[in-house]
Amino acid sequence: MFVGYFTERPYQDFESGWVGATGREIEDLGMTNGDYDPRIGAELYNRYLDEKVYAEEMGFDGLMLNEHHSTPFCMGGVMNVEAAILARITKRAKIVLLGNVLPIWEDPLWLAEELAEIDMISRGRLVTGWVRGTGRESVAHNSQSPFNWERFQEAHDFVVKAWSTPGPFRWEGEHYQYRYVNPWARPYQEPHPQIWIPGVMSRNTVKWCAEHRYPYVMLATEIEPTKKSFEYYDEVAQENGYEASTEHHGYLFKVHVDETEELAEEAGRKYISGPANPFLEGNQGTVRSNLQNLPGLTSRTQLLPTVTTFAAAARGRQAARDAALAEKEAEQDKRDADAFGTYEEQVNKYSIITGTPKTVIPKIRHVLEELRPGNIFFWDGDGAMNHEDAMRSLRLFGEEVIPAVREMGKELDLKGAFEVDTQTGAPLSGD
């Protein structure tokens, strides 16, 4: 079993009221960075790095970073910088990047070089991971949304080739062109670092991932849909002539451990409150659907199915008005419900696990039994949790939770991607 630690590194500003459940209206890509205080940024970057170092001391196998752009909920716009620092200041843990947003890179050769450097500085501890990004990322770096999936695939093929094929070679692709690919930096690991793919529900991505035999890490999705995604992965694996197993399945979920149940609840509620990540489930941020659903990000059919008629349009007007009204009411109902029940709901459905080691361990066991992932990440220290909250939890993870989880992993035979080679199914001798 591979056990990793993750926090999204939210920008926590206790003064502005702009961030998190503070009562101010917050809209995705609707906040000016004129409100950004680099002094707060400086404290937070250093704090999050310190916590990662401590997580390694406490026995985590992996330190996971992620990347988002133009948003306060994740400070990892350039997570490769954080990864490079961790490569130098940590000794043993894998540095797991889930993930670089491939399609927004105009120059993926630069990415290949950066990641190779990180792998060398860490002496082979990089786990690389790649995502398509949300609409937010495409807007922030102005990447043409209809070609997002094509660019993801081509950038992947290109970086893997740049890492594993001696140069120089020429690349004349659809979206990327190079006359001379011969980076003077190669990954420490042969033929290249493991590639893990994080995601939520995109069937396209799950299919592609299973075809490549890469571990697929479900990001804090609910238990039932997560199971369905793993089942789909396994089906695709069979179609491709192999049996997928625990090493191909990864799961990130929110777990906080604390000294008392009271402290645990207080900290647990901070996942969705206070001056932190405004877009965590139950928090107050509004995601703009048009930005998340950019033109062609999910491709429509290539031909409009019907000729619309003016008459039909006229007939449709009243129906459309009624439908819109019903939708608005449903949204309001949801908001009302969220305002009173979300934290408890999330606790009930295992979306947030918080407690003392004694109460947390059985819940983790439930998740592991249900999903059988070989690679897990505990998502902690997020929302409005402060450094002390994060450090108390990390200590208890190290002292009590991780040893118990390792025992469960053995008992349930949950082998991770560093115990079994996901490409061949052969046992791996390394850590």
Added chain:
Amino acid sequence: MTTQAETHSQIVTEVSGLKVNALQDGSGPNLVVLHHSTGPGWIPFYDLLAANHTVTAIDMPGYGQSERPAWARHPRDIAIMLHSAIHKMGIDSDAHLLGMGFGGWVAAELASMHLHGLDSLTLVGAAGVQPEEGEIADVIFYEFEEYVKLGFSSDEAYAEVFGDEAAPELKELWDFSREMTARLTWKPWMFNRQLPHLLSEVETPTLLLWGENDRVVPIGVAEVYDANLPNSRIQVLEGLGHLVELENPQATADAVTSFIGSL
């Protein structure tokens, strides 16, 4: 937004192995019309034009019933395809060309290819060149219904055409169309830095027809067209927004008919 297809004749031709669809009606000189980025459809404005012209409304490749050129990366690719389509449809002699919004940009690209039979060009709230002041509105930051609303001088004017909320079929058309548009223009958004230089060779008489309160394509775009086209003039339609042909079909058709008649 469209009337029944069966009342107009449908013309289907093939360009680069792809079906290109058009609707045609009226009689008189050929008038080829190119639609906005929001998509095609026969609108009352076309009926008014058809009183004096043979109007051919083409679904630009990748829009409506015309197949998608998955390889196309620029409005000029579409203009080159339309060059062939117009020839194959036999509507390229003594022809007048009219383009609206994004279709205006494509029409300007087409005109820059010096079609022999092109007698006039009308650009209605056309994108395609960068204004000296202001910017062409960015669809990415709008819900697409809000974007169409922005095309009217007021929300009331929008409601007169589409109701308070557009029909699902129309929303589907807009969503479908904006994907194609995003395949053709992105960086820079909605203009071509090369185009002004090429326009200086276009002798075709050109009318630049703009709504006074266009909130999508600023009047500065018309001014750049006017400064570069040797034989153009600007006409402003008072009180109207970007979608002049929907907001006031009669005034817009009158302006076009009178311009073409004056040649």
